[in-house]
Amino acid sequence: MKIVRTIARILAILALMASGSALAQKPIKIGFSMALTGGLAGAGKAALIAMEIWRDDTNKNGGLLGRPVEFVYYDDATQPAKVPAIYTKLLEVDKVDLVVSSYGTNEIAPAMPIVMRKKLVFPSLFGLAVNDEFKYNRYFQIMPSGPEPKTDWSKGFFELAMAQNPKPKTIAIVSADAEFSLNAAGGARKNAQRLGMKIVYDKTYPPSTTDFTPIVRAIQATNPDIVYVGSYPPDSVGMVKAANEVGLAAKMFGGSMVGLQFAAIQKNLGPMLNGIINYDFWVPEPTLDFPGVKEFLAKYQDAAKGKGVDPLGHYLPPYAYAYLQVLGQSVQAVKSLDQAKLAAHMHKTTFDTVVGKVKFGSNGEWAKSRVLFVQFRDVQPNNLEQFAGPGKRIVLHPKEWKSGEIVYPYKK
Amino acid sequence: MKISAFWICIAVIFLGGLAFTEVATNEYYFTALYVILQATIMAIAWNILGGFTGYVNFGSAAFFAVGAYTAIALDKALGLPLPLLIVAAAVVCGLIGLGVGYLTLRLKGVYFAIATLAMAIVLETLVTNWTYVGGARGAYILTPENHLWFDSYIQMLFMLMLVLTLGSVAISRKLNSSRLGRGLAAIRDDEVAAECAGVPTLRLKLISTTVMGAMMGVAGAPYPFFVTFVDPVSAFNLFVAVNAIAMPMIGGTAHWIGPVIGALLVGSMQEIITVNVSSELNVLIVGVMLVLFISLAPQGIVGLVQKHVLRRRR
Numbered sequence: 001m002k003i004v005r006t007i008a009r010i011l012a013i014l015a016l017m018a019s020g021s022a023l024a025q026k027p028i029k030i031g032f033s034m035a036l037t038g039g040l041a042g043a044g045k046a047a048l049i050a051m052e053i054w055r056d057d058t059n060k061n062g063g064l065l066g067r068p069v070e071f072v073y074y075d076d077a078t079q080p081a082k083v084p085a086i087y088t089k090l091l092e093v094d095k096v097d098l099v100v101s102s103y104g105t106n107e108i109a110p111a112m113p114i115v116m117r118k119k120l121v122f123p124s125l126f127g128l129a130v131n132d133e134f135k136y137n138r139y140f141q142i143m144p145s146g147p148e149p150k151t152d153w154s155k156g157f158f159e160l161a162m163a164q165n166p167k168p169k170t171i172a173i174v175s176a177d178a179e180f181s182l183n184a185a186g187g188a189r190k191n192a193q194r195l196g197m198k199i200v201y202d203k204t205y206p207p208s209t210t211d212f213t214p215i216v217r218a219i220q221a222t223n224p225d226i227v228y229v230g231s232y233p234p235d236s237v238g239m240v241k242a243a244n245e246v247g248l249a250a251k252m253f254g255g256s257m258v259g260l261q262f263a264a265i266q267k268n269l270g271p272m273l274n275g276i277i278n279y280d281f282w283v284p285e286p287t288l289d290f291p292g293v294k295e296f297l298a299k300y301q302d303a304a305k306g307k308g309v310d311p312l313g314h315y316l317p318p319y320a321y322a323y324l325q326v327l328g329q330s331v332q333a334v335k336s337l338d339q340a341k342l343a344a345h346m347h348k349t350t351f352d353t354v355v356g357k358v359k360f361g362s363n364g365e366w367a368k369s370r371v372l373f374v375q376f377r378d379v380q381p382n383n384l385e386q387f388a389g390p391g392k393r394i395v396l397h398p399k400e401w402k403s404g405e406i407v408y409p410y411k412k
Numbered sequence: 413m414k415i416s417a418f419w420i421c422i423a424v425i426f427l428g429g430l431a432f433t434e435v436a437t438n439e440y441y442f443t444a445l446y447v448i449l450q451a452t453i454m455a456i457a458w459n460i461l462g463g464f465t466g467y468v469n470f471g472s473a474a475f476f477a478v479g480a481y482t483a484i485a486l487d488k489a490l491g492l493p494l495p496l497l498i499v500a501a502a503v504v505c506g507l508i509g510l511g512v513g514y515l516t517l518r519l520k521g522v523y524f525a526i527a528t529l530a531m532a533i534v535l536e537t538l539v540t541n542w543t544y545v546g547g548a549r550g551a552y553i554l555t556p557e558n559h560l561w562f563d564s565y566i567q568m569l570f571m572l573m574l575v576l577t578l579g580s581v582a583i584s585r586k587l588n589s590s591r592l593g594r595g596l597a598a599i600r601d602d603e604v605a606a607e608c609a610g611v612p613t614l615r616l617k618l619i620s621t622t623v624m625g626a627m628m629g630v631a632g633a634p635y636p637f638f639v640t641f642v643d644p645v646s647a648f649n650l651f652v653a654v655n656a657i658a659m660p661m662i663g664g665t666a667h668w669i670g671p672v673i674g675a676l677l678v679g680s681m682q683e684i685i686t687v688n689v690s691s692e693l694n695v696l697i698v699g700v701m702l703v704l705f706i707s708l709a710p711q712g713i714v715g716l717v718q719k720h721v722l723r724r725r726r
Contacts, residue, residue: 109641
């Protein structure tokens with residue numbers, strides 16, 4: 001009897017040890033800075049929620065290389081000046097095994113020299129053409145803006161325009177005087193010139209602008225076929241409202257308006273959005289139903305409740321999950337944390353992620369652009385839930401993801 | 413004897429910094445110290461006008477940003493080495509400082525403060541529309557390969573910043589304890605009385621604003637090489653201006669050592685809180701400290717210590 005009891009105890013201890021071994025192992029630390037306060041806090045917090053879902057999913061499945069995954073992160077307060085200190089601390093003091101970027105161009109670029117010096121792979125989240133300057137071959141950017149981000153961005157919009165009959169001939173380009181919107185407008189200008197369109201209005205406005213009616217009136221006076229807007233969330237709202245007030249008569253209206261992807265703004269603008277053709281990265285259309293994305297969004301929407309972030313999380317969160325998936329899958333595939341091997345693997349592999357298949361080109365951007373151009377349709381007033389399902393943001397471009405036909409002209 | 417003690421201190425700190433670059437392998441310390449030293453120069457500079465002369469400048473971020481953008485423009489145009497960029501930034505910002513000095517002819521007190529804030533907005537708008545330096549898109553500066561005999565570029569930047577800080581301390585001390593400093597103090601106490609007593613107020617104010625501007629430009633010039641990406645929003649950040657005011661206020665504005673103490677204290681605390689607690693809290697703590705010091709100890713830490721020493725002597 002005594003022997004049986006002893007054997008049972010030993011077995012119990014062994015079982016405990018076996019079950020706990022993955023967790024008892026030294027964790028793999030992933031370090032990053034994130035904009036949790038300041039101007040980009042809304043997006044940064046949403047990204048963090050998505051990243052934590054990835055961490056928990058991964059740990060539930062046994063971690064990476066049999067080791068649990070742990071995050072070490074600091075708030076960069078949307079201040080680029082804080083980023084260098086954060087990344088040196090992550091690498092020198094916290095001794096993280098892997099790093100990923102913060103959100104946005106301004107917060108990614110300051111980390112580059114530090115990451116480059118240590119020759120680390122650097123998955124990055126929504127930086128526009130950061131690597132044009134650094135030319136770092138271990139940089140991998142998850143936003144699907146394509147190999148030439150600045151011009152690829154608006155290519156789809158112009159291809160759509162050129163497919164219409166009669167072809168639009170004149171264009172008005174207006175953008176906020178800030179980093180992303182100027183780059184977007186610059187790309188649009190090049191595309192318009194390449195296609196021989198006549199640019200009848202080409203101006204910028206200060207980011208602090210609140211009244212957009214005079215701008216839209218000035219655009220209306222030039223009577224353009226197309227109005228291409230590069231704007232940030234507050235001005236996107238202002239611009240759409242002004243276009244409705246003035247009764248903008250263009251045939252195509254939209255472009256690179258940041259903010260129209262966010263559920264709260266969509267609800268706020270309601271039917272005013274109808275007809276607008278704007279960029280997006282993921283919408284709940286049947287053509288974009290990638291494996292895992294719905295499960296992820298369900299978890300995200302649950303976690304996001306009461307946190308003041310985008311309640312639907314279609315825009316940034318799936319990509320914040322995906323850039324860690326790319327890193328995690330690479331670690332599992334090469335079975336080590338060797339940065340050279342990881343980088344080589346990331347260059348040659350097509351990854352299966354919640355945002356679909358991801359393949360990086362030589363400069364670390366997506367090998368092929370997948371900036372979607374979607375058109376708002378049948379949007380009802382004051383209803384958030386309508387945006388959770390298909391039918392409100394129809395994908396018009398690129399062709400392989402197309403989910404419906406364009407309504408042209410814009411105010412039909 | 414007193415002078416030599418000061419210079420010995422400066423030399424010891426300089427040699428200590430050099431030794432530190434040899435001993436320490438952890439680059440985090442250099443990065444964190446760089447940020448603290450940058451804030452120290454800004455605080456010292458602000459104090460020359462705000463503390464010694466009594467003119468409150470809300471536009472510190474503009475001088476800092478103009479310093480940074482001068483460096484970017486000249487680096488792009490001529491590829492000058494960093495020391496020359498710093499000199500150029502000092503000259504440009506010194507001239508802007510001189511211009512601000514002439515503002516004091518007409519504006520005093522709160523009106524002067526508002527004018528400096530307005531100047532910052534005007535300069536930001538200019539830079540935002542100046543496409544050569546990136547305009548609103550921002551500008552990238554790649555970290556140069558050459559870092560002399562130091563192990564890394566950040567070590568070199570740290571040493572450079574240390575030298576600039578020590579230089580600023582020496583200048584500020586010289587201004588504070590000289591005949592010129594007494595003139596500035598007279599302006600602070602009562603400008604009209606000072607003028608009547610024969611203090612050349614305009615000349616002194618012009619010197620004060622020029623030195624302040626040049627020093628802030630010097631603090632801003634290496635910034636692009638530190639962050640590698642600068643856009644007008646981050647360079648003209650209000651937080652730079654708030655820190656430049658808060659640090660001398662907390663340290664004590666009347667004495668040259670005040671801003672140094674304030675900057676070292678608040679700067680280190682900000683770095684520690686950012687990585688240990690949160691960046692949000694760090695801003696809150698600066699705010700609370702500022703309110704507490706202004707209401708309970710308006711003379712700052714130096715004032716508290718002086719009061720304590722005086723009481724003991726009695």
